[in-house]
Amino acid sequence: MTATMLALLHRDLRVARRELPYFLLRTGLQPLLFTFIFGFVMPRLGIIQRGYTGMLLPGILGLSMTLSSMQAVALPLVIDFGWTKEIEDRLLAPISISGVAIEKILVGILQAMIAGLVVLPLAWLLMGVHLSLGFLDIVQLVLVAILSSWLFAAFGMVVATVVEPQQIGLVFNALLAPMIFFGCAYYPWATLHVLPWFQRAVLLNPLVYASEGFRLALTPGMPHMSPWLVYGGLIGFSLLFTWLGLRKFEQRAVD
Numbered sequence: 001m002t003a004t005m006l007a008l009l010h011r012d013l014r015v016a017r018r019e020l021p022y023f024l025l026r027t028g029l030q031p032l033l034f035t036f037i038f039g040f041v042m043p044r045l046g047i048i049q050r051g052y053t054g055m056l057l058p059g060i061l062g063l064s065m066t067l068s069s070m071q072a073v074a075l076p077l078v079i080d081f082g083w084t085k086e087i088e089d090r091l092l093a094p095i096s097i098s099g100v101a102i103e104k105i106l107v108g109i110l111q112a113m114i115a116g117l118v119v120l121p122l123a124w125l126l127m128g129v130h131l132s133l134g135f136l137d138i139v140q141l142v143l144v145a146i147l148s149s150w151l152f153a154a155f156g157m158v159v160a161t162v163v164e165p166q167q168i169g170l171v172f173n174a175l176l177a178p179m180i181f182f183g184c185a186y187y188p189w190a191t192l193h194v195l196p197w198f199q200r201a202v203l204l205n206p207l208v209y210a211s212e213g214f215r216l217a218l219t220p221g222m223p224h225m226s227p228w229l230v231y232g233g234l235i236g237f238s239l240l241f242t243w244l245g246l247r248k249f250e251q252r253a254v255d
Helices: 002-020 020-045 052-081 087-091 097-127 135-162 165-181 187-196 196-204 206-218 229-254
Strands: none
Touching: 002 087, 020 052, 020 087, 020 097, 020 135, 052 097, 052 206, 097 135, 097 206, 097 229, 135 165, 135 206, 165 187, 206 229
């Protein structure tokens, strides 16, 4: 089973490597444009305070990684289940149906990590944020990156197995905009205490825990969510979406 999963993983990574320029363009263009305007241009124009870039960097990293893992799972699955029916070839492999689904989640995690390795240094150079990371900060950064990627890879599987292929564009447009604007990517969750009802409401958004997790690891001196709430949210949502994703994947594969 392990050898089969590794073979499937190797195949997907080879496909991703051939499409690397398009992958980087899809995952990095919007965050880097936002970084350039809000992290480089506007602070120099005096429109926003320079300290805002420190709050923005973790959110940009979280946003690019989570969207990358979500799209890396959801978009290919929609095609496989929809027009090409390529998923049938994978289901013939000597591996369980849930094993095929887990392999898809692993691909999403790996692609998100690649996106993070590209976006983080570029955004850091553009913004000029001073980062003083100790060993524990680096450990937290890696842990948050893995958990966030896992969470949204599993979420991408839920979306792909619930939504009909012809509706996936509409669902992404309707889902991503509220998730991004209410996901604390552009502002710290702790500062929402002036709006208590809103601060509690955004806790239903899984992107909040990714954004705050990266803020906890990269800029621990700035306002951020408590670690137990960050890791509790990341692990809780990851387990929930993994369970739902595997269940819906098996149902869709059997149909």
